[in-house]
């Protein structure tokens with residue numbers, strides 16, 4: 001069985017600084033999306049539970065992926081497809097889905113495609129839905145429990161008012177929620193071995209796409225501005241022993257007029 | 262004349278969008294229509310007309326019984342392409358959000374999801390959504406001929422309603438049976454809480470290690486007349502709270518007068534839900550927790566010491 005996991009590298013959000021309301025991304029390290037780590041973890045668990053599973057990670061992004069890809073390979077992926085051609089840079093969600101779809105088709109075989117329910121930076125959920133449409137796959141989103149058996153997936157998904165248990169025949173696409181598992185931390189030896197696993201680097205030509213069909217040339221959404229909201233906080237840390245801190249807190253909140261209904 | 266088409270699996274959200282859509286339609290010189298899909302759809306027509314829909318597309322096709330994203334996307338595609346729909350506005354519930362990308366792909370359209378504000382700009386609809394996990398707010402437009410935007414519930418208020426009639430189109434949809442079956446539905450315990458309206462809100466984070474400690478938090482909430490909310494882990498993983506109480510990017514956006522965080526680190530996906538609070542108080546044992554950057558009054562300490570002491574003090578007032 002062939003399992004494909006789509007993963008995105010994003011800037012470490014905790015390290016983004018804001019200056020004059022603009023996000024400063026220089027020197028912010030890239031990390032894998034939180035839910036994408038849940039996705040690769042789930043694929044690895046399937047591989048441990050079911051015989052003859054091959055896991056392939058597919059990632060579109062900058063050339064930093066070449067280094068970063070060791071992590072998912074060490075977490076259990078067998079192969080990786082790197083879509084780092086500069087022509088892909090600046091892809092929006094629909095553009096990303098188009099390239100991922102071509103790459104997944106080119107791998108030759110896909111029984112189960114796993115994505116995060118949202119990327120950690122955009123959290124748009126658009127890529128998975130568009131990808132399912134392009135590959136014409138049944139889709140189950142927001143999955144918190146997954147079972148793969150006898151050519152079927154059974155999944156419990158987390159909706160507003162209920163948990164829905166859903167079933168589909170393979171091939172299928174699922175998106176996972178954070179509570180589905182606890183992603184493993186790869187061991188040093190596994191990272192060393194990961195360097196030897198096969199990687200494919202495919203550009204637009206390999207995927208039968210023209211350069212003007214991808215990346216910045218194929219945007220369907222335009223971003224007009226992207227600024228941090230104004231923040232103005234007092235940032236007072238209360239001093240003294242606990243009793244003094246509490247007195248000061250209650251005093252301050254009373255003066256602010258937010259205590260007592 | 263171009264058309265704004267509204268759909269949501271939640272009728273309340275759909276009606277908010279109909280109300281807002283009516284105003285956008287006036288500015289854009291468009292009309293507002295809505296899609297009513299699935300069992301009992303036809304019976305909802307009066308409501309939708311009364312909030313301002315000009316036209317309703319109705320189908321109770323058997324394939325629309327249980328919501329399956331692909332089938333509902335196909336239904337909306339057929340409706341959009343049968344008329345002059347330029348904008349498809351979908352309620353950004355979980356089902357709506359997964360639907361947006363799928364129907365957009367069918368329409369060769371761009372999609373914006375989770376919009377939390379929207380306005381007319383140069384003959385287009387401009388939508389705001391969080392970016393970089395909530396660090397920034399991006400204003401975006403869809404640039405393809407057809408445009409799909411999913412809009413967060415409660416972004417717009419329900420407008421006035423008046424008895425009104427309009428055109429009903431009983432659409433004849435060509436749909437296949439869904440390839441995904443709902444085999445069971447486990448209802449979540451109902452938790453009727455409206456954190457968005459809370460005047461005082463206390464949120465509990467992963468720093469609160471034991472469920473027994475909730476007793477002191479509940480006591481504090483009682484003393485302050487507060488609602489209790491939480492970060493992701495206490496809701497999704499520990500299931501101490503229903504997800505109705507999760508605050509943040511994928512939870513509720515609140516704007517209380519007083520917000521108190523207890524054992525919360527202050528990651529952006531949570532703080533985005535509380536930045537509009539008037540006064541923010543933080544109790545965290547780590548003085549370097551990012552939460553203190555969002556804080557007006559902070560106490561560095563173990564909540565297990567701080568909260569009982571605060572309760573004592575409030576009781577003595």
Ligand SMILES: Cc1cc2nc3c(=O)[nH]c(=O)nc-3n(C[C@H](O)[C@H](O)[C@H](O)COP(=O)(O)OP(=O)(O)OC[C@H]3O[C@@H](n4cnc5c(N)ncnc54)[C@H](O)[C@@H]3O)c2cc1C
Pocket residue numbers: 034035118119120123465466467468469491492493494507508509510511512513523524525526527528530531544545546547550562563564565
């Ligand atoms: C796409 C996406 C969407 C998300 N949406 C949301 C969302 O809507 N809402 C949300 O909350 N999260 C959301 N998250 C998760 C978010 O990224 C963080 O993981 C989460 O907010 C962290 O919760 P926390 O602060 O409770 O836990 P932690 O980050 O683990 O912080 C715990 C804090 O408790 C403090 N502490 C520990 N012990 C004590 C003690 N005894 N006394 C006082 N303080 C103590 C620690 O110093 C620490 O700062 C989302 C994540 C992703 C990827």
Ligand SMILES: Nc1ncnc2c1ncn2[C@@H]1O[C@H](COP(=O)(O)O)[C@@H](O)[C@H]1O
Pocket residue numbers: 006007008009033035036039058059060061093096100114115116117118119120122123124125126127128
């Ligand atoms: N550039 C990318 N490369 C690989 N997978 C991606 C990429 N962008 C998004 N994805 C996948 O799509 C999911 C949803 O992303 P989004 O639609 O941005 O919320 C992510 O969790 C990933 O699994």
